[in-house]
Amino acid sequence: MSESPQTIRVIDSHTAGESTRVVVDGLPEFTGMLATAIEWRDFLQSKHDWLRTAVVSEPRGHEAMVGAVLVEPTQPDCLAGVVFFNNVGYLHGCLHGTIGVAVTLAHLGRLSEGDNKIETPTGIVTVRPPVEGWVTVQNVRSFRYAAAVPVEVEGWGTVHGDVAWGGNWFFLIDAGGTVAVDFANLDQLTDFTCAVREALEANGITGEDDGEIDHIEIFGPPANDDADSKNFVLCPGREYDRSPCGTGTSAKLACLHADGKLQPGQTWRQAGILDTVFECTLEKTPEGGILPTIKGRAFVTGISELIVHPDDPFRHGIHHAR
Numbered sequence: 001m002s003e004s005p006q007t008i009r010v011i012d013s014h015t016a017g018e019s020t021r022v023v024v025d026g027l028p029e030f031t032g033m034l035a036t037a038i039e040w041r042d043f044l045q046s047k048h049d050w051l052r053t054a055v056v057s058e059p060r061g062h063e064a065m066v067g068a069v070l071v072e073p074t075q076p077d078c079l080a081g082v083v084f085f086n087n088v089g090y091l092h093g094c095l096h097g098t099i100g101v102a103v104t105l106a107h108l109g110r111l112s113e114g115d116n117k118i119e120t121p122t123g124i125v126t127v128r129p130p131v132e133g134w135v136t137v138q139n140v141r142s143f144r145y146a147a148a149v150p151v152e153v154e155g156w157g158t159v160h161g162d163v164a165w166g167g168n169w170f171f172l173i174d175a176g177g178t179v180a181v182d183f184a185n186l187d188q189l190t191d192f193t194c195a196v197r198e199a200l201e202a203n204g205i206t207g208e209d210d211g212e213i214d215h216i217e218i219f220g221p222p223a224n225d226d227a228d229s230k231n232f233v234l235c236p237g238r239e240y241d242r243s244p245c246g247t248g249t250s251a252k253l254a255c256l257h258a259d260g261k262l263q264p265g266q267t268w269r270q271a272g273i274l275d276t277v278f279e280c281t282l283e284k285t286p287e288g289g290i291l292p293t294i295k296g297r298a299f300v301t302g303i304s305e306l307i308v309h310p311d312d313p314f315r316h317g318i319h320h321a322r
Helices: 037-047 049-056 095-107 183-202 246-258
Strands: 006-015 018-025 066-071 078-085 116-120 123-127 134-138 143-153 157-165 169-174 215-220 229-234 268-271 277-284 290-308
Touching: 006 049, 006 095, 018 049, 018 095, 037 049, 037 066, 037 078, 049 066, 049 290, 066 095, 078 095, 095 116, 095 123, 095 134, 095 246, 095 290, 143 183, 143 246, 157 183, 157 246, 169 183, 169 246, 183 215, 183 229, 215 246, 229 246, 246 268, 246 277, 246 290
Parallel strands: 018 066, 078 116, 169 215, 229 268
Antiparallel strands: 006 018, 006 290, 066 078, 116 123, 123 134, 134 290, 143 157, 157 169, 215 229, 268 277, 277 290
16 A cells, blocks of 8 residues: 655745745654754754755745745744755745745734744744734844955956855845846846856855855845845855845845944845845844844735655655756
């Protein structure tokens, strides 16, 4: 007798155009003590990576989809824990995804008024319930690690960028005379940022403690007066962020503050490649760097059960080694 099909219950949403798929039921059992978000991430990566590929890869998902799993928190003041992943692996943090998790929890009736704390592999983030779809998130400490770092990029010459942490490691580039940050230039923007990432890796340029710089952000002037800047963000797996990228915007705020261009009490409006906007503020931290607060809009788009049939050759997704 063949095995019965397995079901995974998910709730889909999008944040400023970028999708999030949250697994709310169907996780493998974690035996032993209560696990932190980091331990859950390592457990899934080492023993149950099929869940990631089944959830976000074709034929059920797509290359730009970000997945999340809700787990029990280990801190008594936290509502939930969460682990984020995408088409090629696991993410340190994800703020558009956190906003997606927030509207998912609200849909499930699990958010309370005021601050709700969520454990992530990068630390604790705080969310407030959505108001007309707008969710406010206070991120983990963000900071600039190095300014105006030169790297020789094949076909583009010397490119300068800042290395900053916003929950992931970023290389932030002023578009200047490279590629205009416009939706019409998606192919060029992708080729350029991929070339930059390859050059960073080839030259051993990393974040703190040899942290891999796996996100590249290029920014230019906004399309209209609704924003102060417009960005294109290359994520791991050669896909671009449809939203203004919450961790990338956090890294951007850290650089602006380090340059004396943004202070507590001031608002920064960051547009993404679709001209959707995150509204942002910051606080200083005693150890240096900032605590960013990002406000973005998200909507639940669907609830479904994914069926993992044992006879399906693509039951664990169509995925490719990269």
